[in-house]
Structure formats: structure tokens, C-alpha cells
Amino acid sequence: MKTTTQFMLAVLLLITSITTGQIYKDTIIEVKERKLNYEYNVRWSKDRLAKEIEIFKQDQFKPTLKSSDQITSLLNQIPLSPDPCRNGGFEDDYASWTGLSLKHSIEVLPIENGLILNPGIASLPFTGLSSGQNYTSIESTGLDPIISVASPSYPLQRTAPGTLGTKSLRLGNDQPGLGAEGVAKRFVVTAENAKYYFKYAIVMDKSHSDVGGVVNGSEVFFMAEAVDMSGITIDKVIDIANPTNPFINAVNNGSKYYRDWRCAYLDLSSKIGEEVVVMFINSDCARGAHKGYTYIDDVCKECKGTEGFIELELEGDGCINEKNTYAGNFDIPKGAVNPSISLDIYKSNSVVATNITPTIVSGTYTFDVPATTFPNQTAGTCYDLVAKLTFQLPDLNGNLQTVTQYSSNPVGGVQDGEISGINNDVCFCDNSQGAYCCEAENLVDNANFEAGNTGFTSDYSQTATTFPGEYNVTNTAANFGTTVTDHSFCADPVTYASNNKYLLVNGKTQQATSSTVWEQTLTGLEKGKTYKVCANFKNMPQCTFDILPEVTLEAGSSNTMFTVNMNPLDACAWQNETINFTATSNTETIKIILNETANGDGNDLAIDDIYVGELADPNLAITVEHDGLTKDIKGSLNSSGTTDDTLHGSCTEYHWYVAEITSYPSIVIDWNTFAHGNNTGSNLPPSASVPTATNWDLTTTFPGYTFSDNKMYIIGMYTPACECYDSGFTYQLTFNAKSDKKSGLTDSQQQAIIDAILNGLTPNKESISTEQRASVYPNPIEKNTVIRLQNDKIKSIKVMNITGGTIIDKKYGEDKNAEDLNFSKFANGIYIITTQGISGKTYTKKIIKQ
Known part of the structure; x- marks a missing residue:
């Protein structure tokens, strides 16, 4: 009999939603031809019910929290905090936080648009314990008083697991009545808090979602939202009491829900340097009978989720190579099934390609992504990358729900990748790098041919078939029955891992003259300066009557002729040829000319890594x-x-x-x-x-x-x-x-020197120099030295080490004749300081760091 009574009581609780002795029933209220659901306590008197219904109707005409004038008025009342992370664990109670007194009386989607001011900004703490009142409390370490004794019980903590503090904030009492309360903070976003982390846990009633758990806007919910000072949402986290959320747990025969502590963050990276307001809000049901409360802790403390997470580690310079590896860590919660990981490639917030074949080992994943996966491979084209983890968990209805976690969470429904901003995670870079003969700036456009058939002209025509009199920029010499490996890749396959293109030329024979197979006109040269030209050549094999290419490298008025004769079966056997020329104007033309007069087969060659650059100053000392x-x-x-x-x-x-x-x-x-x-x-x-x-x-x-x-x-x-x-x-x-007579100095000059040493120089002493010269002191040095010009001002300073490498290169616009140079981060040795004065004079000094 006792068991039967308990069972009937449980059914009655489930049907009538008894809450601490209060029995609620539904009624329909018409407001301006709209039929709205409203729940009332059957123990209310007729007058009380009429009064509550009238208040409910009036609420429907009030502007919501998100109405422009309401939100802007509220935001400007929140004081600007100098420290966004101050009192993030509520160890100092409510210090640095502003109270929000609200009400959830409008049933609408999105659900947070159903909040109205009640009255808005209010002093903390909120102490209302009755239905519809606002309530906050500072909680200490211990168990939640409801869930810890529920059936089945669960040891839900009042403070975040792993926290260093002993307190947390609770928003909301355990009474219904449309109440909603929150705390807010206004601050300037910096790079350090651009991801505004927090932890929260929720205790709530099951509320009135539609059939199948579809949200309708009436439910109990928690919200974390960041807005700019005009009230526009930057990012938000919404948690709603409905049975389709697989992270919601039920107790007491399904009448009470809870969500265990969760790590989350608001992405503020688009607002660095600007003022924002972050709000944490707990809300009761909009129909009046269901309620909930939320714990908040560890605001601003970085954390990882326990409900599944994935991280993408973007390393390197962000350039897309021929072969790319993208990797990271992930974790799925207990009970999850059917996990999968994909890598989405975004262009302008839209997915343009997806890789679904990672290598997974013990909580890590790796994607090998060829450059051809990206739709547009033109230099300067950039993309965003997002790793996506999906798995399934059963919800309270027993249905498997698919959960998706991103390495970079969407903000306002928009995904922009790992780095804040659109199309900036990885790029097809202007790959001008190569194993050139010199390290100085290369004046040749597309010198390594990685940009394809661009930047040069030729007497030959470009085709993929590459018949005699034709050329192609390619990564294969299969048309010539041989293998050729890119010159830079041969020199250093690690540094130049992505270099693979070169110029292939099918040379004519039995002609009357020669043809220019590659030509480029350089501008911006300095007349009278000497420049170096280098290029790398490789001949192709032929079955019979093999003609070795005879090539002329021409630069301005200088030229050199040579025969290309390397082992054609060695894919990395490249022949380097050089020539120097002196610029006669600011424009010079560089040519590679192929002799076509010989008889036979062959006369075919590959060309790669062409260099033209000014000869460096040896800084001889x-x-x-x-x-x-x-x-x-x-x-x-x-x-x-x-x-x-x-x-x-x-x-x-x-x-x-x-x-x-x-x-x-x-x-x-x-x-x-x-x-x-x-x-x-x-x-x-x-x-x-x-x-x-x-x-x-x-x-x-x-x-x-x-x-x-x-x-x-x-x-x-x-x-x-x-x-x-x-x-x-x-x-x-x-x-x-060597003479003891100090030859060359008169007695009076000797005495003048002694006088200058003892008494200093006088303004009328003829020995004061107007000569332009430079000095460095101290020398040798341990850390700093000062270079000083006499009767001149500094225009630029260049410091080079003994091997010719530039370690300091500075230009000056201000009027100064001395500069303090810091060598503390450089190795001991000899350094050459070259100073250019505004007079046009160059001063070279040598120092020793020891």
C-alpha cells in the first residue's frame, strides 16, 4: 500500500507540477488576438489570479531587454571596469560586478529576446526568496541542496571542480514566477581576454518545450552574452531546459533537470581595443510555473571542456605548401559513440572544401592536406581552417543526439577560423624563396618559377606538350623521358620543401641563328653599381646524336657563353653559371639565349632559380x-x-x-x-x-x-x-x-698639448677641429657602444658581422649626431659599423665585442 501511494504521488507531481506545495495549471490568455499560455497557482484567490494575469498582459507590451533604447540605456549605466578578470571567482563576493534585475514574461524565439527590464540595473545582492523575485547568493564549497539528495542523487558541486577558490555565484532562487536575474561587467577587450572563459552549472525544472523537445521560447534557460556598447551581440552561450540536450540529466522522475559544470567562453577577438559588456543571466520559465538557478565560477580562467573538445594547432608561417600537415588534440565524453573528425576549409565564412581522413592516435589527430585541396591556389589567396569533432550521445528521450564541437567556435553563427578575422589562417604565399647564389634581395620576378608561366617573355611558345620551339613551366620532365628535381629542393629539401617547378625548353636545331628562351627587363637599378647574375641549367638525355645545349647568359652589355653538360640521369645535377655587369642606366635586360645552329637531337634544357642582385659591400676593415x-x-x-x-x-x-x-x-x-x-x-x-x-x-x-x-x-x-x-x-x-726628439712638433706645440690635457681646450684654441669624423666608445665592448659624428648628423647605420651578415639596419629622420647601439644579444666577435651622414659622407668603424 505504501509503495502504491508513493507511485501515485510521483504521477501527481509529474502531471500537476507541484512545487513546494504549489499546484499550477495552464490557462489560455488572449492579448491582442494572440493566445498565450499562462500557468497559475490553483491556490490563488480570484483577485490574486486576476491581478497576476493583468501584470502578465502588461508585460507583453513592455520593450524587451534587447530593444535598442533599453539595452543602450542599461549598458551605459554599468561602470567601466579597469580589470576584466577582477573577482572572476567571486572570492570578493560581488566586487566589480553589476546586478541585472530582469523578468522572463514574453514567449518568443530567440529565447533571450523574451527578457524585459525589472527594472534593470539594481544593487547586489538580490535577496528575494518568493515567487517572481530576483535572488543571488555567494556560495561556498559543498554540494547542491537539491540534486545531491535527489533520486537518483548526484554530487553536484556548488563551486567549480578544480577551482583554486572556495566561492561561486548563484543566480536565482528555487521559486517560479517569471523571475530572471544576472550580473554584468563592462571592460575594454585585450588580446589576453579575447576568449572570455567561464564555468557554469544549472539546476532547473523540466519546462514546456514542444513535442520532441523542440524549443519554443518559454523554457527555463541560462545565457552568457557579450554585446558591444550599442547592444549588438558579439557572442553568446544559451543553455535551455529541454530533453533533447544530451548533456541534461534528469532526477526525481524527470521533474528536475541539471547540467554539471561546463567550461565555455565568449569569443571577443573581433572587438580588441573596444568596450564590451558581458552578461550572465539565469531565467525562469516564461509561462510562470517552472524555475531554475545557475552557478557561475572561474570567470577569465582558461579551461578545457569535459563534454568533448577539439583543438587545432596552426604552426609555421601560415603559408600553404605542396604538402601540409594540420594536427591537434581532442577528447570525447564518457558514453559518446560514433566519433568523427573533419577539417573544414573556409573562404569568406563558407566551407569550400572538407578533409575527412585524419590519422588518429591516442587523443591526437593529423590531416595531410595537399595544396590542390584548396580551390584557388593563386599566390595571395587565403583561407580559414576549422577542425570539427562530432559524436553522438543519448538524450532524456533515449534518442541519439549529434554533438558538434569546433576548434574555433562560431560567433553569432559565423565561423571565421582559428585566427580572428576572415580569410587569414593560411595563405598561398608569394613563394619567391629559393637556393639562389646570393642571399641579398633578388630582383628577378618569379625567379624560381613557382608562380608558373609569368614574369618573363620568350621567343618560344608555351605548351604542355613541349615540342621543339616550345617551353613549359612544370614539375615533371616526363615528356623528355627523364626525371628532373627542382634545384632548390635538391639543395635543401627541408627549407624548400614546397619548391617543385622549373622551366623546360625543347630547343630547335638546324636553324640559322639563336633564340632567346627567357628574358626579363629589370628596373630600379642604380647606374654605376655592379650586379651579379646567376642561373642554374640542366641538359636532357637523347637516344642518338645528342646535342648539348650551348647557352649565352646576357646581362646588359655583358655576356658569357657556356655548354650545359651535366649527368642527364642525375635528377639533381644542375650547372650554375654566373656573370657580373655594371648598370649603365636604371633599366637593364637579362637574357638566356640558346644556340640553334647545330645538327642532331637534343638541345633541350631545364632552367631554375635565376638571380640578379647588387653585389654586397664587403665592409673591408x-x-x-x-x-x-x-x-x-x-x-x-x-x-x-x-x-x-x-x-x-x-x-x-x-x-x-x-x-x-x-x-x-x-x-x-x-x-x-x-x-x-x-x-x-x-x-x-x-x-x-x-x-x-x-x-x-x-x-x-x-x-x-x-x-x-x-x-x-x-x-x-x-x-x-x-x-x-x-x-x-x-x-x-x-x-x-722612433726619434726621441719628437720630430715634427715644436716646443710650443708640445706645451699646448700639455696645457690642453691639464686645462682643456679653450674656444679660441686653433686646434679645435671642424673636420667631419666619427668615433665609437667604448671599444672593445661588453654590451653597448655609442657612435658619435662630429660636425655631421646620422642618416643611417648598418652593422654587419665578420661574415657579411647584416644584424642592424636603421634609418633616422630626426636630427641626431649620436646613437647608442646594444650588442647584448649578439655573439662575441668583430663587427663593422657603417654610418651614413646627412652630408653624404660614409664612416666605417670596427668594434670588438668580448
């Missing part, structure tokens, strides 16, 4: 030391000593020169004393004391050359143009004096 006791003079490349005796690149040719100076500052050389030499020998003047020439190494005392007392010498070095470097020329003037 020497140190000259004079020993006042022995009259010996030592010269050394770079600093004194042999540890840094290295020329630029792999160049080895140099020439020391020495001669007496008979006049200064207008330098006049006594050519009878001129000598020069290097590591292969020296050419000494006729008066040399050593009859046979000796080597002058990169550090040398110039053996065989006699330095006289009280003489000035010019000592310098010349290096011819080599590899990617222009010729170098430098010198120093040294006065060789």
Missing part, C-alpha cells in the same frame, strides 16, 4: 699597429691578430699595399716606395733590402719592406669582387716615428 720602439708596422685583417683573419664568404683573394706619403691631407704617394703583396708573394720597391719577395699574410709585418723613421705611410688592402661581394678598398695613414 684592417688594423694597423705601429711599434714606436722598433719602427715595425703590423697590418691585420679586421682586428689585430690572426683569430679573425677571414674574408667575406669563402673568398680568398686580397692585396696589401704600402707606400710613403709625401703630402697630407692632400695625399700624394711616392710611387718609388710603392709595394703590394698577398699570400702568394709580394712586389717590393727597387730599394727593398730583401732581394726576394716574401708572402704577406692576412696578418703581416710586410717582410722585405723597410719603414723609415719620421715618415708617413699609407697602408691598405684591396679585395677584388668575389662571389656575392663587390670589390673592397680600405687604408690607414700611419706616421712612423
Whole structure:
């Protein structure tokens, strides 16, 4: 009998929705020819019922929270918080949060549009415990008082699992009556809080969804919403009490629902630098009889979901290569079935391609995506990428519901990928990189042919068949019965993994002349400057009468002729040819010309990685030391000593020169004393004391050359143009004096020097110089040095290491004659500082970092 009574009571509860002694029934109310459902307490008196119905009708005519004037008025009343994450765990109770007193009295979709102000901004806390009243509380660690004792019970925590604090915020009481309450915060979005994380859990009644659990706008719900200052939604999270949500759990014979703690975030990345308002709102049912409350915790604390998540790790420079790997981590909840992962490629917020074949290993996935998967592969075309995880979970009706989790959540129903903004996750880059002969800027357009048949002209016509007199930009030499591998890929298959195209030429034979198979006109050159041209060539095999291509590389008025003769069976056997030319104007034409006069088969070649660039300044520097006791003079490349005796690149040719100076500052050389030499020998003047020439190494005392007392010498070095470097020329003037009589200085001059040391220079002292010159101090250095110009201002500064690499390159617009340079992040060694003054004069100084 007891069991039967309990069963009947459970049925009665389910049918009549008894809530703490209150019995609710449905009635239909007409408001302006609209029939609305309203639930009332059968214990209300007729007067109470009439009054409640009248209030309900009046609510239908009130502007909703989202009405423009309502929302803007409300938002501007919320104080601007200097810290968006202040008190995100509610450890300081309500500090930094603003209260929202609302009401859910309009049944409409989307469901949050049914909220009205009641009255809106209000002081926290809300303390109403009765039907229809607003309520908030600061909760402490422990179990929820309803779900923890329900049937079946569940240990739902009042604070977020894993939180570092001991408190949380509860929105809502356990009484019905259309009540809705929330908290809000207004702040400026930064990159650090662009994903505004939070955790929440909900306890709610089953409410009046339509048949099958279809939402109709009357239900109990929780909302997290971010809006701009005009009330436009930026992003939102909505959770509704209906049985089709597979993350909703039921207790007490289905009359009470709960959702365990969930990690979520609002994506604010489109509003960085702008003011936004974030609102957390809990709402009762819009028909009056069902209610719910929500716990909020760990606002601004980054977290991962426990209801399935997927992350996409975009690495590298964002350039799409021939082969691309995109990977990440994922997790599915307990009980999930039929999981699948796909990679969606978006263009302008629309999916244009999908890859559904990942490799999955222990919670990680990998997609191998060829470039051809992207619809448009033109350089400069960009896409967004989104990894999508789907799985199925049973809902309260026993039906399998499909759940979709994205690596980047849609914002307002729009998906824009991992990086905020449209079409900016990955791009087909302008691939101008290649294994060129020099590292300086390449002036050739489409120098590696990766952009296809563009940037050049030819006497030949372009076809895929590539018959004699035709060419093609391709990644296969199958038409020639052989294999050719891209020159850059051969040089470094890791750095140039995506390089695979080259120019294939089917050369004519038995013609009267030659044809230009590749031509490009360069502009922006500097007249009088020397430029280097490099190109790589490969000949094709022929069965009989194989003619090796004879090619002329022509640059301006310079040219070089050569025969291309590499192993045609070696796919990476490329022949590099170079030529230097001096620009006679700012425009020069570069040509590759093929001789067509020979008889036989063949005359076919591949061309790749063409380079034209200005020869680099070698920044030649020497140190000259004079020993006042022995009259010996030592010269050394770079600093004194042999540890840094290295020329630029792999160049080895140099020439020391020495001669007496008979006049200064207008330098006049006594050519009878001129000598020069290097590591292969020296050419000494006729008066040399050593009859046979000796080597002058990169550090040398110039053996065989006699330095006289009280003489000035010019000592310098010349290096011819080599590899990617222009010729170098430098010198120093040294006065060789051993005499105790301080020859050249009068007694009065000696005394003036001593006076300047002891008393400083005076304005009328003739020794004050107006010469333009540069100084660096300190030198050697450990961290900083200052370069200072005298009687000049700084236009630009370039610092290069001993191998010719540029580590600092700065231009100045302000009026300054000194600059502090920081070398702390650079290795110890020799550095060359080249300073350009506004006067046009160039100053070169060498420093040592130790």
C-alpha cells in the first residue's frame, strides 16, 4: 500500500507540477488576438489570479531587454571596469560586478529576446526568496541542496571542480514566477581576454518545450552574452531546459533537470581595443510555473571542456605548401559513440572544401592536406581552417543526439577560423624563396618559377606538350623521358620543401641563328653599381646524336657563353653559371639565349632559380699597429691578430699595399716606395733590402719592406669582387716615428698639448677641429657602444658581422649626431659599423665585442 501511494504521488507531481506545495495549471490568455499560455497557482484567490494575469498582459507590451533604447540605456549605466578578470571567482563576493534585475514574461524565439527590464540595473545582492523575485547568493564549497539528495542523487558541486577558490555565484532562487536575474561587467577587450572563459552549472525544472523537445521560447534557460556598447551581440552561450540536450540529466522522475559544470567562453577577438559588456543571466520559465538557478565560477580562467573538445594547432608561417600537415588534440565524453573528425576549409565564412581522413592516435589527430585541396591556389589567396569533432550521445528521450564541437567556435553563427578575422589562417604565399647564389634581395620576378608561366617573355611558345620551339613551366620532365628535381629542393629539401617547378625548353636545331628562351627587363637599378647574375641549367638525355645545349647568359652589355653538360640521369645535377655587369642606366635586360645552329637531337634544357642582385659591400676593415720602439708596422685583417683573419664568404683573394706619403691631407704617394703583396708573394720597391719577395699574410709585418723613421705611410688592402661581394678598398695613414726628439712638433706645440690635457681646450684654441669624423666608445665592448659624428648628423647605420651578415639596419629622420647601439644579444666577435651622414659622407668603424 505504501509503495502504491508513493507511485501515485510521483504521477501527481509529474502531471500537476507541484512545487513546494504549489499546484499550477495552464490557462489560455488572449492579448491582442494572440493566445498565450499562462500557468497559475490553483491556490490563488480570484483577485490574486486576476491581478497576476493583468501584470502578465502588461508585460507583453513592455520593450524587451534587447530593444535598442533599453539595452543602450542599461549598458551605459554599468561602470567601466579597469580589470576584466577582477573577482572572476567571486572570492570578493560581488566586487566589480553589476546586478541585472530582469523578468522572463514574453514567449518568443530567440529565447533571450523574451527578457524585459525589472527594472534593470539594481544593487547586489538580490535577496528575494518568493515567487517572481530576483535572488543571488555567494556560495561556498559543498554540494547542491537539491540534486545531491535527489533520486537518483548526484554530487553536484556548488563551486567549480578544480577551482583554486572556495566561492561561486548563484543566480536565482528555487521559486517560479517569471523571475530572471544576472550580473554584468563592462571592460575594454585585450588580446589576453579575447576568449572570455567561464564555468557554469544549472539546476532547473523540466519546462514546456514542444513535442520532441523542440524549443519554443518559454523554457527555463541560462545565457552568457557579450554585446558591444550599442547592444549588438558579439557572442553568446544559451543553455535551455529541454530533453533533447544530451548533456541534461534528469532526477526525481524527470521533474528536475541539471547540467554539471561546463567550461565555455565568449569569443571577443573581433572587438580588441573596444568596450564590451558581458552578461550572465539565469531565467525562469516564461509561462510562470517552472524555475531554475545557475552557478557561475572561474570567470577569465582558461579551461578545457569535459563534454568533448577539439583543438587545432596552426604552426609555421601560415603559408600553404605542396604538402601540409594540420594536427591537434581532442577528447570525447564518457558514453559518446560514433566519433568523427573533419577539417573544414573556409573562404569568406563558407566551407569550400572538407578533409575527412585524419590519422588518429591516442587523443591526437593529423590531416595531410595537399595544396590542390584548396580551390584557388593563386599566390595571395587565403583561407580559414576549422577542425570539427562530432559524436553522438543519448538524450532524456533515449534518442541519439549529434554533438558538434569546433576548434574555433562560431560567433553569432559565423565561423571565421582559428585566427580572428576572415580569410587569414593560411595563405598561398608569394613563394619567391629559393637556393639562389646570393642571399641579398633578388630582383628577378618569379625567379624560381613557382608562380608558373609569368614574369618573363620568350621567343618560344608555351605548351604542355613541349615540342621543339616550345617551353613549359612544370614539375615533371616526363615528356623528355627523364626525371628532373627542382634545384632548390635538391639543395635543401627541408627549407624548400614546397619548391617543385622549373622551366623546360625543347630547343630547335638546324636553324640559322639563336633564340632567346627567357628574358626579363629589370628596373630600379642604380647606374654605376655592379650586379651579379646567376642561373642554374640542366641538359636532357637523347637516344642518338645528342646535342648539348650551348647557352649565352646576357646581362646588359655583358655576356658569357657556356655548354650545359651535366649527368642527364642525375635528377639533381644542375650547372650554375654566373656573370657580373655594371648598370649603365636604371633599366637593364637579362637574357638566356640558346644556340640553334647545330645538327642532331637534343638541345633541350631545364632552367631554375635565376638571380640578379647588387653585389654586397664587403665592409673591408684592417688594423694597423705601429711599434714606436722598433719602427715595425703590423697590418691585420679586421682586428689585430690572426683569430679573425677571414674574408667575406669563402673568398680568398686580397692585396696589401704600402707606400710613403709625401703630402697630407692632400695625399700624394711616392710611387718609388710603392709595394703590394698577398699570400702568394709580394712586389717590393727597387730599394727593398730583401732581394726576394716574401708572402704577406692576412696578418703581416710586410717582410722585405723597410719603414723609415719620421715618415708617413699609407697602408691598405684591396679585395677584388668575389662571389656575392663587390670589390673592397680600405687604408690607414700611419706616421712612423722612433726619434726621441719628437720630430715634427715644436716646443710650443708640445706645451699646448700639455696645457690642453691639464686645462682643456679653450674656444679660441686653433686646434679645435671642424673636420667631419666619427668615433665609437667604448671599444672593445661588453654590451653597448655609442657612435658619435662630429660636425655631421646620422642618416643611417648598418652593422654587419665578420661574415657579411647584416644584424642592424636603421634609418633616422630626426636630427641626431649620436646613437647608442646594444650588442647584448649578439655573439662575441668583430663587427663593422657603417654610418651614413646627412652630408653624404660614409664612416666605417670596427668594434670588438668580448
